[in-house]
Structures are given as C-alpha cells and as structure tokens.
Amino acid sequence: MIRTGILKGWRLWKLSLVLYIVELVMALFIGLQVMSAIEDGISGSMDIERFMDSFDYSTYHDFLVLHGDVFDLLIFQLKLFIPIFFIVNIFTTAGILYCGKINSSRWRDFWKGGSIHFFGLLVNFILYSFLFLIWSLLWVGPMIWLVPYYLETVGCEACLFSTLIIMIPIYLFGLMYLINASAVSKCQLIEKDISNLYAFGHGLGYSLRRMVKLSGIFLFFFLALMVILTIYNVFVRSLGLTTPTLIILTAIVQQFIIWLRVLFRMMYLYSVQAMHFKKVSNE
Amino acid sequence: MAVRILNLITILCSIIPVWTAAQCDPHMDPPKSQRVANYKMAVTLDTMQKSVTGSQTLTWVNPSPDTIRELRFYMYVNAFKNSRSTFLNGTREIFGRHYKDRERQEWGYITVNKITRDASELTDSIKYIQPDNDNSFDQTVMSVTLEKPVMPYDSIDLIMDFITKLPKLLVRTGYSRDHFYHVTHWFPQIGVYEKDTLGKWGWNCHQFYRLTEFYADFGNYDVVIEAPDNLVIDGTGCRMDSTSTRSGWQKLHYRAEDVIDFAWVAYPYFHRIEDDWNGVQIRLLTPEEHLNLVPRFLHAVKSALSYLEAYIGPYPYASITMMDPPVHALSSGFMEYPAYITLGSFRYFPRGLRTIESLVMHEFTHQYFMAVVATNEKEEPWLDEGFVTYFEDRIMEATYGQEASLIDFLGYKISNSAFTRSEYTDLPDPSFSPLAVPAWELQNSSKGLFYSKTATVLKTMENLVGSATMDTIIQRYYERWKFRHPKGHDFKRVVSEVLSRDGKEALLGGVDRFFDQLIYGTGVCDYMVEEIENERVWTDAGLFGEYQNFRFEEGRPGEEWRGVVTVRRLGEVILPVDIMVQYEDGSSEMISWDGVDSYYRFEFEKSVRSCHIDPERKLMIDIDFLNNSLTLEDNKWPVRKMGVRSIYWILNLLQSLAFLV
Numbered sequence: 001m002i003r004t005g006i007l008k009g010w011r012l013w014k015l016s017l018v019l020y021i022v023e024l025v026m027a028l029f030i031g032l033q034v035m036s037a038i039e040d041g042i043s044g045s046m047d048i049e050r051f052m053d054s055f056d057y058s059t060y061h062d063f064l065v066l067h068g069d070v071f072d073l074l075i076f077q078l079k080l081f082i083p084i085f086f087i088v089n090i091f092t093t094a095g096i097l098y099c100g101k102i103n104s105s106r107w108r109d110f111w112k113g114g115s116i117h118f119f120g121l122l123v124n125f126i127l128y129s130f131l132f133l134i135w136s137l138l139w140v141g142p143m144i145w146l147v148p149y150y151l152e153t154v155g156c157e158a159c160l161f162s163t164l165i166i167m168i169p170i171y172l173f174g175l176m177y178l179i180n181a182s183a184v185s186k187c188q189l190i191e192k193d194i195s196n197l198y199a200f201g202h203g204l205g206y207s208l209r210r211m212v213k214l215s216g217i218f219l220f221f222f223l224a225l226m227v228i229l230t231i232y233n234v235f236v237r238s239l240g241l242t243t244p245t246l247i248i249l250t251a252i253v254q255q256f257i258i259w260l261r262v263l264f265r266m267m268y269l270y271s272v273q274a275m276h277f278k279k280v281s282n283e
Numbered sequence: 284m285a286v287r288i289l290n291l292i293t294i295l296c297s298i299i300p301v302w303t304a305a306q307c308d309p310h311m312d313p314p315k316s317q318r319v320a321n322y323k324m325a326v327t328l329d330t331m332q333k334s335v336t337g338s339q340t341l342t343w344v345n346p347s348p349d350t351i352r353e354l355r356f357y358m359y360v361n362a363f364k365n366s367r368s369t370f371l372n373g374t375r376e377i378f379g380r381h382y383k384d385r386e387r388q389e390w391g392y393i394t395v396n397k398i399t400r401d402a403s404e405l406t407d408s409i410k411y412i413q414p415d416n417d418n419s420f421d422q423t424v425m426s427v428t429l430e431k432p433v434m435p436y437d438s439i440d441l442i443m444d445f446i447t448k449l450p451k452l453l454v455r456t457g458y459s460r461d462h463f464y465h466v467t468h469w470f471p472q473i474g475v476y477e478k479d480t481l482g483k484w485g486w487n488c489h490q491f492y493r494l495t496e497f498y499a500d501f502g503n504y505d506v507v508i509e510a511p512d513n514l515v516i517d518g519t520g521c522r523m524d525s526t527s528t529r530s531g532w533q534k535l536h537y538r539a540e541d542v543i544d545f546a547w548v549a550y551p552y553f554h555r556i557e558d559d560w561n562g563v564q565i566r567l568l569t570p571e572e573h574l575n576l577v578p579r580f581l582h583a584v585k586s587a588l589s590y591l592e593a594y595i596g597p598y599p600y601a602s603i604t605m606m607d608p609p610v611h612a613l614s615s616g617f618m619e620y621p622a623y624i625t626l627g628s629f630r631y632f633p634r635g636l637r638t639i640e641s642l643v644m645h646e647f648t649h650q651y652f653m654a655v656v657a658t659n660e661k662e663e664p665w666l667d668e669g670f671v672t673y674f675e676d677r678i679m680e681a682t683y684g685q686e687a688s689l690i691d692f693l694g695y696k697i698s699n700s701a702f703t704r705s706e707y708t709d710l711p712d713p714s715f716s717p718l719a720v721p722a723w724e725l726q727n728s729s730k731g732l733f734y735s736k737t738a739t740v741l742k743t744m745e746n747l748v749g750s751a752t753m754d755t756i757i758q759r760y761y762e763r764w765k766f767r768h769p770k771g772h773d774f775k776r777v778v779s780e781v782l783s784r785d786g787k788e789a790l791l792g793g794v795d796r797f798f799d800q801l802i803y804g805t806g807v808c809d810y811m812v813e814e815i816e817n818e819r820v821w822t823d824a825g826l827f828g829e830y831q832n833f834r835f836e837e838g839r840p841g842e843e844w845r846g847v848v849t850v851r852r853l854g855e856v857i858l859p860v861d862i863m864v865q866y867e868d869g870s871s872e873m874i875s876w877d878g879v880d881s882y883y884r885f886e887f888e889k890s891v892r893s894c895h896i897d898p899e900r901k902l903m904i905d906i907d908f909l910n911n912s913l914t915l916e917d918n919k920w921p922v923r924k925m926g927v928r929s930i931y932w933i934l935n936l937l938q939s940l941a942f943l944v
Binding site: 023024026027028030031032034035038039041042043044045046047048049050051052054055057058059061062063065066078082085086089090093121125128129132151152153155156157158161179182237241244247250251254255258261262265 | 460461572609610611629630631686694695696697698701702704705708709893895898900906907908909910911912913914918919920921922923924925926927928929930931933934935937938940941942943944
C-alpha cells in the first residue's frame with residue numbers, strides 16, 4: 001500500500017506543488033508582515049546585526065517590550081487565517097482524493113473532485129474535529145489535574161513523570177487512530193455515494209479492525225518526516241544563518257521540506273486510499 | 284533500574300566526602316560582632332501538635348546610651364494566626380495558595396507563657412503593639428515593659444517560655460505532609476535598638492508585612508532541639524552533639540556565633556549529604572527524588588564560595604546548610620537564613636536550564652549581604668536583594684560563561700545579567716518607584732525593582748568605573764560593615780570615597796547625581812540616535828575682492844562631505860556615554876558625551892555611515908538598546924533571516940493542522 005501511495009503521490013507531484021504554493025502564499029501574507037513589523041521597528045538599529053550571529057536575548061526582549069503589540073495583530077490575523085486554511089485544505093483534499101480515485105492528474109478532475117466532495121468532507125472534518133476535541137479533553141484534562149495531584153498530594157515527581165510517559169503515548173496513539181479513521185472516512189466518501197454518518201462509522205470501525213496496517217502507514221510517513229527534519233536541524237545548527245548565502249540556502253531547503261511535508265501527506269492519503277480501495281474492490 | 288543505579292552511585296559518591304568533610308567549629312575568636320542578642324534555647328518539636336515548645340534565655344546588651352524601659356520582640360508566626368494580620372489582610376491567596384479555607388489546626392501562632400527577669404515575672408506586662416499601622420488584629424510585635432530599666436550599655440537576662448504552633452506551610456515557615464517541619468522566624472526575637480536616620484535611638488521592630496523580610500541583631504545561639512529520632516534535622520550553625528533521650532527521641536545541640544537568626548528544618552525523608560570546601564562544611568538536605576541534582580547543587584555552592592572569597596572576602600562561618608525541599612513543601616524554599624539556605628528544584632530539570640544553580644548562588648550570596656552585612660531587609664531591601672542579584676549574575680557568568688550562563692537550551696542562550704535586566708525593563712512602568720523605599724510600600728513588582736533594577740544599576744556602575752574599582756568598592760563596603768547594620772547612605776559613602784581617591788567620580792557623572800537618579804529617583808535611562816544627515820560642503824560663494832575688481836564665485840557642492848548626528852536623551856537619567864561614529868570612508872571614532880542635554884547635534888567633517896551610543900552596552904540600565912544606534916547602511920539580511928524563519932514556522936504549523944482535515 002505504501003508503495004502504491006508513494007508512486008501515486010509522486011506521479012501527481014504537480015498537485016502537491018500547487019497545494020504547497022497555496023500554503024506558501026498564505027504563510028507569506030503573515031510572514032511578510034512580521035518582516036515589515038521588524039523593519040519598521042528596528043531596521044535602522046545596529047543591534048539587529050546581533051540576530052545574524054546568534055540569539056541575542058536583550059535585543060529580542062527590547063523588541064518585544066517596545067514593539068510587541070505588532071504581534072498581537074499578527075496572532076489575531078493568524079486566528080482568522082486558520083479557518084480559511086481549513087476550508088481551502090478541505091477542498092484540495094477532496095480534489096486530491098478524487099484524482100487518486102480515477103487515477104488522473106488533470107486539473108479539471110482536481111477541481112471537479114473538490115467541488116463535488118467539498119461539503120461531504122467539510123461535515124467529515126466537523127465530526128472528526130469534535131472527536132479530536134473530546135479525545136484531547138479526555139487526556140489533557142487529567143494530565144493538567146495530575147500535575148498538582150502528584151506534586152502536592154502524593155509528593156512524587158517520578159510518579160508524575162512515569163504517568164505522563166504512559167499517558168502521552170496513549171494520547172498520541174489515539175490521535176493517530178483518529179487521523180487514520182478520518183482518512184478512511186474521506187476515502188469512503190469519495191469512493192461511494194454514502195451518508196456522512198455512515199462514512200464516519202465506517203472510518204472508525206475499519207481503522208479499529210486494520211489498526212496495525214493503518215498505523216504502519218502513518219508511522220512510516222511520520223518517521224520519514226522526522227528523519228528529514230532531524231537532518232535539516234543538524235544542517236542548520238552546523239551552518240548557522242550568519243551570511244546572506246546561508247540564509248538563501250536555508251530558505252530554499254526549508255521550502256523544500258515544506259513541499260515534502262505536503263507530498264508526504266498526499267502519499268499517506270493515497271496509501272490509505274489504495275488499502276481501502278482494495279478492500280472495497282474485494283467486497 | 285538505570286535511575287536506581289544512578290541514585291546509588293550518587294549516594295555512594297556523596298558518602299565518600301563524609302569521611303573527609305570539614306569539622307564544624309562555630310567558635311569565633313575574637314568575636315566578629317557586638318553580640319547584642321544572645322539566645323540559649325531548649326525546645327521540643329511536638330509532631331502531633333505541630334508545635335515547638337520550650338524556653339529561651341535571652342541575654343541582651345543595651346547598645347545605646349539610653350535607659351531602656353521597654354523591650355520589643357518580633358512574633359512573626361502570629362502573621363499566620365488569622366486573616367486579619369497585616370501579613371494576610373487583604374488577600375485570599377499567598378503565592379497562589381488559597382488559605383481562608385484552613386481548618387483550626389492549620390493556623391499558626393506564637394505565644395509567650397511566661398517571662399521572667401532575675402526571678403521576677405514580667406508576664407503581665409506583655410502586650411501586642413502595632414508600631415506601623417492601626418491594625419489591632421496584628422500581633423507580630425510584642426512589647427514587654429520592664430519594672431527595672433536596662434541602663435546604658437548594660438545587659439539583661441530574660442527567661443521566656445513560649446509555644447510556637449506552626450501553621451500549615453503557606454510561605455517559608457510551617458509544616459507540610461509526611462512530617463515536614465520548616466522552623467523559621469519561630470521564636471520571640473528581640474528587635475533592633477539603633478539610631479535612626481536622624482541619629483535618634485529607638486526600636487526598629489516593624490510588623491510583619493507580606494513583602495518584607497527580616498532584621499535582627501547579631502549574637503550567639505545555643506539551641507537544643509528535642510524531636511522524634513526518625514526526623515533528619517539540620518539548620519543554622521554547627522551540631523555540637525546528638526544524643527538519644529527517651530525511647531524514639533533525639534536531642535540535638537546546635538551552636539552558631541555572630542549570627543542574626545537561627546532556623547532549622549526536620550523531615551524524615553531527607554538525605555543528608557556532607558562535603559567541604561576549603562574547611563567550610565557543606566551540608567545538603569535533599570529528598571531522594573532530587574539525588575540526581577546533588578552534583579549541580581554542590582558545584583554551584585562551591586563556585587559561589589570560591590568566587591565570593593576571591594572578590595569579597597572569606598566566608599566567615601564554619602558551615603553552610605542547603606535545604607532542598609520536597610515538592611509539596613516548595614514554598615519553604617527560595618529563602619536565606621544565616622548559614623542556612625533553602626532551595627527549590629524539580630527532579631527532571633534540564634541541565635541547560637540553570638535556574639537551580641542561579642538559585643543556589645543567589646541564596647548563598649545572601650550570607651554576605653544579609654547575614655554578615657546585615658542591612659535592614661524591611662526598610663531597604665535593595666541593599667540585600669539587589670547586591671545579591673548583582674553577584675548572582677557575576678558568579679553565574681564567571682562559572683558558565685557570559686553568553687549562556689542562565690539558559691543554554693535547544694540553541695537558545697541567555698545570560699543571567701541579560702535576564703536580570705529584562706526583569707527590570709519588563710516592569711509595566713520602570714519609573715513607578717525609587718529603589719530606596721521600604722518593602723511594605725510596594726504591592727507588586729518588587730522583584731523587578733529591588734532585585735533586578737539594583738543589580739542592573741550596580742552592573743552599570745561596574746561598567747563605568749571598571750571591574751577593579753568596583754571590586755575595591757564592594758570589598759571596602761564589606762570590610763567596613765561586616766557584622767554591622769549599614770544603610771544605603773553608608774554604601775554611597777564608600778563609593779564616593781573610593782572614586783574620589785582614584786579621581787574617578789566623573790565616570791559616574793558624579794556620585795551624588797548617580798545615586799539621586801538611580802537609587803533615590805524614579806527616572807529611566809534611555810539614549811537614542813535620532814538622525815544621521817550627510818551633505819556635501821558647498822564651496823565659498825559671493826563677491827570677493829574690492830569694488831570694481833569684484834570676483835564672483837558661484838556656490839556649488841564641493842567634493843567634501845559633512846555629517847551631522849542628532850542624539851537624544853529620552854529619559855531623565857543623565858549618564859556619561861561613549862558614542863562610536865563610523866564614517867563612510869571606513870574609519871571610525873569614539874567620542875564622549877556627558878549626556879546632559881536632552882538633544883545634541885554632533886558635527887563631523889566626514890560623511891557618517893553609522894552612529895552607536897554606548898556600543899559596549901555599559902549602560903545596562905538603558906531601557907531600550909535598540910534605539911541606541913542608527914545606520915544608513917541598507918542591511919536587510921537580519922530582518923530577512925527572521926522573516927525566513929517565521930514563514931517556515933507558519934508553514935509547519937499549517938501543515939500540522941492539515942492532518943486534522
């Protein structure tokens with residue numbers, strides 16, 4: 001399945017490039033404002049040079065104290081942006097899965113798939129967001145409560161640490177299960193003309209039955225991403241961003257990594273789709 | 284298992300130094316202080332009642348030419364008697380802990396049952412007074428009227444039977460679960476009879492406020508503590524002997540000389556680790572869970588001992604006890620008492636976050652500024668907390684390097700002094716109060732002011748006068764005032780003496796002005812480069828020569844350039860500053876400005892590329908470093924670097940959210 005997903009994703013790389021560009025435009029909207037805010041605030045200052053060599057706390061702190069209100073506006077904009085991002089992403093995900101289903105890389109099919117399945121996937125997104133929220137509250141709530149309980153009442157720091165070491169992976173495992181279930185439901189919605197509730201139930205049930213395989217798919221792409229990010233971090237740490245050439249080089253590498261993230265997500269969805277399609281075909 | 288093996292190794296390593304640990308001899312010969320207040324106590328810790336009962340014999344010497352008819356005592360634990368005490372009044376929470384829902388046995392108090400002098404009882408003359416306010420509920424100051432006065436320079440012996448019911452731990456003193464007892468400011472302690480700023484003798488014995496600490500006279504303490512023998516007990520001074528008394532009980536005899544207080548702790552689950560540094564006995568009490576931190580504690584305290592001995596003077600006491608509380612008793616931490624400091628830590632604190640080390644260094648430095656140079660922590664907290672924070676910065680940076688002394692974690696490096704400065708500049712209004720105010724006048728923001736602003740002012744002073752001169756100032760201040768009670772003006776006098784001897788007063792812009800602005804005033808320091816203008820110098824123009832032979836010269840821009848730099852003083856504080864000017868031809872020049880005018884234009888016969896006020900950041904007290912410089916060079920790369928980073932992180936955030944879709 002993974003092989004099929006990778007091949008299909010690779011064949012439709014142009015789609016991933018478009019998705020990446022859409023996201024880049026959105027990020028640039030915020031990022032350029034950050035640059036502009038910094039430029040307006042301190043670009044004439046020679047202290048800003050200190051940012052080139054390392055992290056200078058005093059410069060950074062003075063900037064935040066004196067010009068920090070700029071970031072309030074940016075955070076506000078980011079909050080507005082995230083719903084827009086979700087809507088765009090629901091559309092593009094529908095388009096990607098539709099192209100995967102009919103094995104097409106034509107734009108027309110991408111737009112068609114996005115238009116046809118947008119509302120189905122939107123409802124799916126709402127249903128799973130609700131589940132993500134409940135799952136998070138179920139675990140994060142007790143985790144927050146456990147901190148004072150272990151420290152004040154039980155007085156055992158190691159117990160708290162051990163408990164969190166157990167709880168956090170369970171929580172993350174649950175998240176992984178929900179992400180897989182959501183992907184299966186989306187595939188089901190694209191493949192068959194069924195109700196959202198049925199797809200929702202099918203996704204949860206199918207992911208439970210095929211937990212090992214689906215987890216394998218998810219972890220494969222997740223670990224691949226982690227390896228790439230680790231290599232990138234080692235690369236940045238060893239080189240530093242101290243000259244214009246290195247800044248340009250790093251920016252290019254960063255964007256390549258982001259594109260890879262987009263591509264990996266597509267490959268993951270296609271892998272799940274391939275696995276699910278096999279099951280549907282067998283039926 | 285690995286953790287257990289690590290713990291075992293740590294325990295073994297900590298046991299080895301016990302064999303070579305220094306002996307603790309509290310004897311000071313000759314006496315270091317006037318020994319005004321001397322206590323001999325025999326007390327019992329009642330773990331059922333959570334109380335300490337016993338008797339003390341106070342030998343007090345009248346240090347004044349006055350005939351004294353009234354004695355005043357601190358009764359600090361009464362701050363926890365009810366919600367109307369001056370300490371608790373007006374708040375439901377102390378350090379985030381709600382206290383009003385406490386049960387009866389969770390409140391604390393101290394009471395003197397009997398007080399006698401030469402067999403004559405004075406108990407009936409006891410009354411609680413409120414010298415600072417009208418709060419009659421406050422019983423933190425006790426007055427005892429004497430039938431027979433204490434003559435000038437004469438001494439008096441008082442025998443006092445008292446009960447201290449420890450409160451459930453709220454802050455500093457009290458009990459916590461599993462029989463943790465932190466017994467601090469716990470006995471009837473006599474106030475300080477001294478001259479006020481006008482030279483008039485009188486009692487300095489303030490009520491206990493939430494934001495005030497302590498102030499007491501030097502003396503000897505001889506304390507016998509009887510307690511259940513499962514408790515690990517330690518505190519101020521040297522343990523002279525320990526014996527078993529009745530079954531299951533131990534009797535410990537402690538002695539400390541020339542100290543201003545005596546504090547101790549008891550807890551059954553402490554590991555007691557001994558080490559030594561140049562003959563100073565180091566005792567560390569830590570719960571099992573924090574044994575992994577032992578090397579960090581010991582390294583930090585030894586670094587502090589070494590640094591302070593080199594730059595101030597030898598540590599005068601025979602021992603230092605460090606108490607690292609269990610996490611449920613964390614609010615007993617972060618404090619200083621003579622030869623006894625309390626810490627605060629978590630088992631999993633990363634090595635790169637050195638707040639554990641900075642805390643050890645901070646509290647240990649209080650042995651110099653609080654325990655030995657015993658300033659009034661209530662009236663002039665800047666003199667102890669500020670000096671200690673200044674030295675905390677210095678020791679941290681000498682030990683762990685200037686750049687990343689406090690934090691060296693995930694690529695982020697923060698120095699201790701930069702963080703201290705930021706605590707000051709973070710204040711909502713850095714000019715809200717002078718430094719030299721009593722602690723009780725501030726409700727909040729005291730840390731940013733007393734600790735951080737003072738340390739930043741002292742760092743600025745050091746940068747202006749030079750490290751060697753600053754060390755001379757501190758050493759002279761310490762030598763002159765050790766085992767005494769100096770005031771702020773005494774420190775100022777030392778600064779003035781040293782600088783005038785070396786002819787360096789001008790480096791501060793005058794000592795009086797420096798102190799008036801930064802210690803006694805509220806102004807802020809903020810210098811700014813406002814503008815750089817460059818223009819061609821025009822050639823001469825007009826009519827030259829005599830009538831009929833006039834020669835007309837038309838003015839035009841010449842080959843030479845002229846640069847004008849406008850600098851401003853935005854704050855009220857005036858300090859001399861260096862200004863670095865870089866010219867277009869690549870040369871540079873450092874000029875000095877007295878910083879007096881609020882606006883000044885410097886003219887240069889060259890084109891100026893950039894200007895930097897205080898390029899070496901000597902004026903750490905400047906609240907905005909960013910406006911200290913201006914360049915005409917079009918260098919956008921630092922901004923681009925930040926932009927590139929922020930775009931990358933936004934894209935990563937979006938990609939992570941995409942998994943929800």
